[in-house]
Amino acid sequence: MRYLTPRKAAKGLGAAGPGSATAQHWSMTVSAVALAILTPAFIFVIASAIGLPRDGVLDYFARPYPAIVTALFLIVGLLHYINGTQIMIDDYLDHAERKVATIAAKLFGWAVIAAAVYALARMAFAPDLPPAILLPADTTIVIH
Amino acid sequence: MGDIPRGNRPLSPHLSVYRLPMAAITSILTRATGQIMLAGLLLIVWWLVAAVAGPRAFAQADWVLRSWLGYLVLLGSVWALWYHFLAGIRHFFYDAGLLLTREDARQASWFIVAGSVVLTLLTVILFVF
Numbered sequence: 001m002r003y004l005t006p007r008k009a010a011k012g013l014g015a016a017g018p019g020s021a022t023a024q025h026w027s028m029t030v031s032a033v034a035l036a037i038l039t040p041a042f043i044f045v046i047a048s049a050i051g052l053p054r055d056g057v058l059d060y061f062a063r064p065y066p067a068i069v070t071a072l073f074l075i076v077g078l079l080h081y082i083n084g085t086q087i088m089i090d091d092y093l094d095h096a097e098r099k100v101a102t103i104a105a106k107l108f109g110w111a112v113i114a115a116a117v118y119a120l121a122r123m124a125f126a127p128d129l130p131p132a133i134l135l136p137a138d139t140t141i142v143i144h
Numbered sequence: 145m146g147d148i149p150r151g152n153r154p155l156s157p158h159l160s161v162y163r164l165p166m167a168a169i170t171s172i173l174t175r176a177t178g179q180i181m182l183a184g185l186l187l188i189v190w191w192l193v194a195a196v197a198g199p200r201a202f203a204q205a206d207w208v209l210r211s212w213l214g215y216l217v218l219l220g221s222v223w224a225l226w227y228h229f230l231a232g233i234r235h236f237f238y239d240a241g242l243l244l245t246r247e248d249a250r251q252a253s254w255f256i257v258a259g260s261v262v263l264t265l266l267t268v269i270l271f272v273f
Contacts, residue, residue: 029235029236029239032235032236035229036232039225039226043222043267043270047267047270047271050209050210054195054199054202054203054206057192057195058196061192074185074189077185081182084175084178085179088175112186115190115192115193116189118193118196119189119193119195123192123195
């Protein structure tokens with residue numbers, strides 16, 4: 001049994017608290033300012049990288065400026081994308097569709113962030129490591 | 145409802161017969177371009193992951209990225225990005241209480257459309273040279 005009345009549950013949340021449309025709008029505004037600064041830099045970085053051979057790409061993104069600009073643009077951009085898509089979903093969908101679309105947008109956005117961060121981190125820190133060390137299933141690794 | 149005498153009163157505009165003003169079209173395009181540019185972004189992220197995955201994966205991704213279809217996707221995404229960029233800047237003006245009259249909104253709409261094409265052409269020039 002719920003002892004909390006609906007009024008008590010809603011009290012204090014206000015129209016401007018975390019998770020509100022106000023907080024959402026503000027988060028879109030802040031990320032938009034960041035992306036407005038990053039967009040020209042990102043386009044320049046990517047335009048300079050396309051056409052390079054693989055070694056050139058690995059070296060290029062191991063440098064601080066291309067790596068930081070690309071990482072910032074992709075992370076902030078995809079968070080902005082998740083938030084913006086959430087607003088569209090809230091406008092166009094209801095009920096179960098809204099829940100499914102919200103989850104899908106979040107999972108998709110974070111999956112792309114993870115892939116981008118992995119690639120950039122590998123290029124910055126360990127470009128020459130093989131992608132995976134494959135050992136037979138019965139191998140015992142002893143660390144001294 | 146059909147039996148109510150309506151006289152010659154104007155009915156509220158129905159979306160299918162109502163010609164959307166430029167400000168409405170450019171507003172909807174802001175959302176559309178936000179989704180469209182994901183195509184180019186995914187292509188680039190795939191290309192970055194392929195670069196660290198190995199020479200064969202990179203050769204595949206690089207071939208797709210630099211094929212005519214890849215360049216077409218990149219071109220469309222760059223336009224969508226510049227469009228979204230300019231439309232987003234208009235939102236800063238909106239939030240500041242500016243450009244909200246009908247004439248200002250119409251002019252800003254044409255500026256966004258024209259500006260996105262100009263910035264896309266500049267990007268292509270930068271990319272080629």
